[in-house]
Amino acid sequence: MVEMKIMKMFGVFALLLLLGSGLANASVNPRVQLVNYSLSETPAQPGHVLALTLHLKSMESDNCAEQLQVQVAVSYPLSLRGSDTQYNDLLCYQDPDSAGTFTFYLPVDNLATSGTYPVSVGISYKKRFTQLTGSNTLNIQVGGAPSFAASVASSNPIDIYPGDSAQVTVTFQNTGASSVTSARASADSSGIQVKWAGQTQDIGSIAARGSGSATFNIEAPKNMPAGNYPLNMHLAYTSEDRSAGYTDFSFTVPIKPKADFAATAADPLLPGEKKEVNIAITNTGSQEADMVQVRIRPLFPFSTDGTVRYIPALKPGETQNLTYVITVDKDATPGNQLLGFLVNFEDPQGKKFADTTDFSMSVRSPNFQDDLLSYWYVVVIAVLAIAFIARKRMTTGKKK
Numbered sequence: 001m002v003e004m005k006i007m008k009m010f011g012v013f014a015l016l017l018l019l020g021s022g023l024a025n026a027s028v029n030p031r032v033q034l035v036n037y038s039l040s041e042t043p044a045q046p047g048h049v050l051a052l053t054l055h056l057k058s059m060e061s062d063n064c065a066e067q068l069q070v071q072v073a074v075s076y077p078l079s080l081r082g083s084d085t086q087y088n089d090l091l092c093y094q095d096p097d098s099a100g101t102f103t104f105y106l107p108v109d110n111l112a113t114s115g116t117y118p119v120s121v122g123i124s125y126k127k128r129f130t131q132l133t134g135s136n137t138l139n140i141q142v143g144g145a146p147s148f149a150a151s152v153a154s155s156n157p158i159d160i161y162p163g164d165s166a167q168v169t170v171t172f173q174n175t176g177a178s179s180v181t182s183a184r185a186s187a188d189s190s191g192i193q194v195k196w197a198g199q200t201q202d203i204g205s206i207a208a209r210g211s212g213s214a215t216f217n218i219e220a221p222k223n224m225p226a227g228n229y230p231l232n233m234h235l236a237y238t239s240e241d242r243s244a245g246y247t248d249f250s251f252t253v254p255i256k257p258k259a260d261f262a263a264t265a266a267d268p269l270l271p272g273e274k275k276e277v278n279i280a281i282t283n284t285g286s287q288e289a290d291m292v293q294v295r296i297r298p299l300f301p302f303s304t305d306g307t308v309r310y311i312p313a314l315k316p317g318e319t320q321n322l323t324y325v326i327t328v329d330k331d332a333t334p335g336n337q338l339l340g341f342l343v344n345f346e347d348p349q350g351k352k353f354a355d356t357t358d359f360s361m362s363v364r365s366p367n368f369q370d371d372l373l374s375y376w377y378v379v380v381i382a383v384l385a386i387a388f389i390a391r392k393r394m395t396t397g398k399k400k
Contacts, residue, residue: 029127030063032056032091032100034136043143046112046177049081049105050140054121056091056100064092065125065132070102073120077112077142081105091125106140113208114143114178114240144177146208146239150249153213161258162285163222163355168253169215172206172235179207180237180245185214191229192253193219206237218253226257226286259314260285261357263341268362271301272330279359281311281341282319289314289345296324297340301332302361314345328363336360 033056040051052072058065068088074080086102106119116139123134153171160166170187174180183203187194194216201214218231233249265279283289292311296304309322339361344354 028063029060029130029132030065030091030125031059032065032068032123032125032132032134033059034121034123034134037138039140043114043141044078044106044108046077046108046142046144047110049107050078051103052106052119052138052140053101053103055097056102056123057097058091058093058095058100061093063127064090066090066127068123068125071122071124072104073122074106075117077109078106078117078119078140079109081107108142111209112142112144112177116141142177146174146178146180146206146237146245147176148235148247149173149175150233150235150247150251152251159256160220160253161256161353162220162224162226162260163258165217165219167215167217168231169213170233170249170251171211171213172203173211174206174208177208178240179205179210180239181205183212183235183237186234186236187216187218187231188234189218189229189231189253191224192231192255193221194231195219220255222260223284224255226255228252228254257287258285258347258353259283259287259289259316259345259355261289261341261343261355263357263359265339265359265361268364269326269328270366271328271332271334271363274325274327276323277326277361278321278323279341280319280321281314281343281357283314283316286316288316288348289343290348291346293344294322295342296326297342297356299338299340301329301337301363302339303327303329326361332363334363334365337363 034054035057036055038053041048044050054070056070066089068091069085071085072080073084082105086104088099091100119138119140121136121138125132150170150172153169156167157164170185172183172185181204183206184200185203186200188199195218198215198217201216203212203214206212229252231251231253233251234246235249236244236246239245260283261281262284263279263281265277267275267277269275269277281294290313292314293308294311295306295308296302298304304324304326307324309324311320314320337360338358340356340358342354342356344352346352
């Protein structure tokens with residue numbers, strides 16, 4: 001009997017130990033965790049709507065979370081579509097994954113720049129009268145490639161005529177979400193000349209939504225016909241992911257019509273000679289020149305008295321003969337020597353221009369006939385002397 005009582009007491013004691021162990025392991029409150037999340041695209045693209053799906057689970061097998069609330073907080077460039085809070089009345093350990101799945105839609109601003117942006121996730125739930133909370137911070141990557149637009153920011157001068165040099169500034173606007181480094185712009189054209197020293201310009205870094213500019217020196221050849229000519233731009237750069245990129249652009253540069261001039265002189269001159277010379281001036285340009293004033297630009301060995309000749313109008317292709325008195329230095333070297341015209345004129349709209357044109361004037365060596373003409377007084381004296389001697393001899397012969 002005593003042994004039976006001992007055995008019963010031992011059994012009761014063992015049962016109490018088991019019950020005590022079970023009570024010690026039982027959870028007092030539920031515990032809800034964000035086990036993982038997924039995104040509809042990575043990285044998120046500007047202008048897109050990003051779907052953020054949260055996967056929550058009640059981690060205690062013997063306790064359920066009551067009145068579960070999941071709240072999301074974002075900042076620019078992300079925003080929320082719809083409510084920022086979603087609910088579930090009860091979440092237990094045995095529930096399927098779908099019970100703890102919450103999806104929020106986050107529009108990404110069109111002007112967002114690439115980078116990492118935080119999204120806060122707040123969790124709130126109850127167990128009887130106890131309020132429990134938790135929080136997480138997610139880092140959402142916003143990306144996107146650079147994209148460029150280009151425009152002519154300025155032209156100096158604004159109106160470009162044949163023979164003009166100009167500076168053209170082009171601005172490259174990065175409309176994409178990521179920045180670039182080592183940006184270089186180069187220019188070329190068919191017709192317009194891009195000065196070789198400035199064909200390539202270093203711009204450096206261009207931020208997302210930022211811009212960079214390059215200035216190119218161009219020249220319109222003097223004999224260029226009026227019209228529209230292409231100016232081609234090539235922009236090369238390195239993206240944030242260190243890949244090389246490039247973009248090409250083309251602009252139209254208008255070359256306005258303008259009068260142009262060429263001159264010719266037919267009569268050669270002698271060293272030391274002062275002579276009235278006819279010089280033909282022709283409008284070789286594409287526009288009429290009005291109120292034309294022409295004077296000779298003195299260049300050795302030639303000089304003039306500074307006379308200005310006037311032409312009321314000179315149409316394209318028309319020629320006028322002008323007369324000037326030109327003096328040639330006595331030390332002039334025979335051959336074709338350079339001479340020039342200074343031309344002031346107006347276009348049909350009254351805009352004033354100044355231009356120059358060079359032409360050749362021939363200087364030749366004197367020949368025997370020129371020498372005779374140069375020393376005519378010697379010839380006259382010699383003839384008179386010969387005539388005097390002859391007459392004297394005739395007179396002497398008659399006396400004999």
